[in-house]
Amino acid sequence: MVLRLSSLFLRTLREDPAEAEVASHKLLLRAGYIRRAAPGIYTWLPLGLRVLRKVEEIIREEMASIGAQEVHFPALLPKEPYEVTNRWTEYGDGIFRLKDRKGADYLLAPTHEEMFTLLVKDLYSSYKDLPLSIYQIQNKYRDEARPRAGLLRGREFIMKDSYSFDIDDDGLEASYQAHRGAYLRIFERLGLNIIPVAATAGAMGGSKSEEFLHPTAIGEDTFVRSAGGYAANVEAVSTVPPAEIDFSTAPAARVLDTPATPTIATLVDAANTIAPRSAGPWTAADTLKNVVLAVDLPTGERQIVVVGLPGDRAVDLKRIEANIGTYLPTAGEIGVEAANAEDLEKHALLVKGYIGPGLSLDAAVLGSEGSSKLLYLVDPRVVSGSSWITGANESGKHVFGLVAGRDFGWDGTIEAVEVRAGDEAPDGSGPLEAARGIEMGHIFQLGRKYAQALDLRVLDRNGKLAVVTMGSYGVGVTRAVAALAESNHDDKGLIWPRSVAPADVHIVAVGRGEEIFAAAQKLADDFEAAGLEVIYDDRPKVSPGVKFSDAELIGVPTILAVGRGLVDGAVEIKDRATGEAENIAVSDAVQYVLSTAGR
């Protein structure tokens, strides 16, 4: 059906709406694709809905291509399954909760791991039923603290979420790779530049995980990449540890008076004064900084942890949060922050500014075996044989030449420091640089966490019950519309990739002559008959200037003007992206656009 602008439910806006900050948000509002209903909650107008449906359809086709089957879960769900997995509590303020008239607890689902798991448990019972991949395209709800950038971070939004179910790890790996391939094809068909980056699984549990980031300056996610092709979420970057050092000939550590040196800078100055080194001045990198952190556990308890890192590095709390899980007594969502005065008061052994692991293995202070009993984790750069200037656990005193592995130990290593531009990529592909992106998709090897919690077991080849292993795979559908708008616009408006454009061609009738409108109408009908989708600006009393501005704002790939050239049998065809225009014989127009559209 030809979309006639005389009746299409659309009003374009000349001015940028005050509510919008980023380009995609401004343009989607101005061009009449969406309207705001509440913070982070949007209404889809006819043009927006067309783009959204095309994005969904591409996703459906690629899901079908890997044999994934579509189902549809409710958005309103009972509390119970989310209690079993503890996510009812873990989500904190991040989800919408409500009660029904009988007082029963419900939530608006942020993701559906539990429900998918229970559904498969309901239907399936044998390894012969597997592998299975099922998915839905559905409204999700998150009570974001700061909904922002229009559709980029909303509170009601559409996601495609799939889940794979396999009897063993090889099966999971195959399902994961199938989804990975489908995701790459989806984003390619959408025309959305994507970098798959290694990620940590975070609150979702599980092991292997990749994010599909769309690089853009307005992205909320930072990641790092190397010229050689490595890319990772900052949380997931692993440090290349230096080689271990033979410490058999290393001199013994010695404690020196270093009055008034509570900071790394004052310590380095003091060291260069009282114990200068022949190999060149001491730097912050020679010191071992021991940072006291407080971890808020899912149980409500607060655990104190000390992290040791080279003094020239800053702590990255998010990286610690993402990686400390394996050292904690309980799984689930945690928070990590610097310990406060109250925390420190409870641990008299910690002398602020002079904290150290202890002067010898027998006199350990930090570490679960040390006198403090506090968990002690170190950055991977602290390798056996490395020698450090660090606190002597006495005010005004530091120990010099304290050798890792000889004089002190630790409970484990952790990625604790900020990744810096210039750090080496872990795969040896060169130095890292920082970049920003929008998370468009995320694939996880969930493993057996949910299946275990909800008792999804099937009979294996030997007739024994085995816990199923799962994968979880998400694509932000409404977010994809925003990302496409963000990356495909100029100062005049949107420039949709053809695969998702609300129409193939936007016909503008320029002038007032009846013959112009008749010719434009006929072209619209001919295009439609040829299988092309058409917007036709048939508004009789609107100026050519306004019509062209609207066409450029709306952003259909091909703009066709029917006007003065008609007397010579010609129309003007303009490529929205390049701005290039050509005069074409009316009789050639359909064929020309068909070939432009690759049909």
Place this chain on the structure above:
Amino acid sequence: MVLRLSSLFLRTLREDPAEAEVASHKLLLRAGYIRRAAPGIYTWLPLGLRVLRKVEEIIREEMASIGAQEVHFPALLPKEPYEVTNRWTEYGDGIFRLKDRKGADYLLAPTHEEMFTLLVKDLYSSYKDLPLSIYQIQNKYRDEARPRAGLLRGREFIMKDSYSFDIDDDGLEASYQAHRGAYLRIFERLGLNIIPVAATAGAMGGSKSEEFLHPTAIGEDTFVRSAGGYAANVEAVSTVPPAEIDFSTAPAARVLDTPATPTIATLVDAANTIAPRSAGPWTAADTLKNVVLAVDLPTGERQIVVVGLPGDRAVDLKRIEANIGTYLPTAGEIGVEAANAEDLEKHALLVKGYIGPGLSLDAAVLGSEGSSKLLYLVDPRVVSGSSWITGANESGKHVFGLVAGRDFGWDGTIEAVEVRAGDEAPDGSGPLEAARGIEMGHIFQLGRKYAQALDLRVLDRNGKLAVVTMGSYGVGVTRAVAALAESNHDDKGLIWPRSVAPADVHIVAVGRGEEIFAAAQKLADDFEAAGLEVIYDDRPKVSPGVKFSDAELIGVPTILAVGRGLVDGAVEIKDRATGEAENIAVSDAVQYVLSTAGR
């Protein structure tokens, strides 16, 4: 894509699930179309989703055919628009309410009148923009006290809701008729028998309204119909009033002692004893029963109303509720019930068992002009000149021959009595009979209620601001799936109309020979290549009996068996609805099914 039963996410159930009562609910569960997630909240499995999408697509096509444009609103909405129209309060326990992390109030929308009105206000400003019809197909939420019958009355369900916007009443009538036509076509294409019945607008406000009822014994809605084609919701039936009677020669009323006659039966007995009538014995129809009712107003106040009706009739509180609105001081949702002892105590003039309008116009007791000041409404059968035995407002006394219009008046008439089988249809098409149905659609002329409340005004032809007039039109989409299942099944399973069936043909490979599976597979591919949708039961180790039961349970219109006949080049084609089977040459199968499917 051929749906292979060896991998389709489906498990059929042999037994009826305990949770289900009605046939559609049992069969949709047993045949693996849906699963229950919570009371009144369902998950759609692949087969169910296919049926649902086909229903939606038929609706979309018919909406497009009347120029209605699709939009999509959020389900999670802020309170404010619903406060302006007072529906935030009026809905009572019937909706789901929640708060976000900042404490702001939200609801899960039960319908979207307010949002549609505000959206049009946002975009449009002139009569030239109208008429407009916009719609969505969307999840709705109602916190039903008793969700029942599976998809028939759910708490999360899908509706198509449209709204029309016109500058004047003629426009509204045209939009209403266009929707009416589209609805009739939708239900015809769905294969769903529908009776449009006159309805009252109820809580939605507005005037003209029709329900599209699907007649079925399990329906929750009662309606009446005549052999001559009249059909109406009971609330909407209007009584054919008898002709007025000339009372110029009627004898004067007289008060008689009727001790211990607090009921109609005792009164009739007493009347026949103390004042027998030559024209035959008095009956209950000669008495005027005055019933005291309490109306709970939207404001929280409770108003006492008296309704007068022939003594042989019972009060129908729902009909009163639907029709009393015009006599009340405030609009909105109301409740009507019999007055209780406490209510009656406040009105000493009302003598229980002996209540009457008063003995003369000058000595009126009931009515806003009477000494009681109570609103007095009468059934339309109480016409001027009709003569009644009724209470004399004194214990043990009734008045005989009290003539309406001569001796007593009333504030208005109201449809107050239960409609009985045998009552005349108001259009003279014969006596009424009662029937039950499911409400599949509802169309309303809302008028200006919402536009007024939310200030939706546009410039009219004279450049003046005019309030827009609206229509509201709903179709139960998930409910349609249930109604179709309810009306299309036998004891073996579902029998889908072809327009919504999950596939056109269900191929069953019977036997174990490789050549059978090869031939079945080839047929499946050929059907698919011919544009037909195919389920193929390729399960290698499942018995023919189980395969046929599953095919009949699933209910695809054509079942094709590839088995022993293959050696003679034949397959069996069975019509699921009639059970008729035919042997067809393999080479003719595609053409045969195509023509059966009307392609």
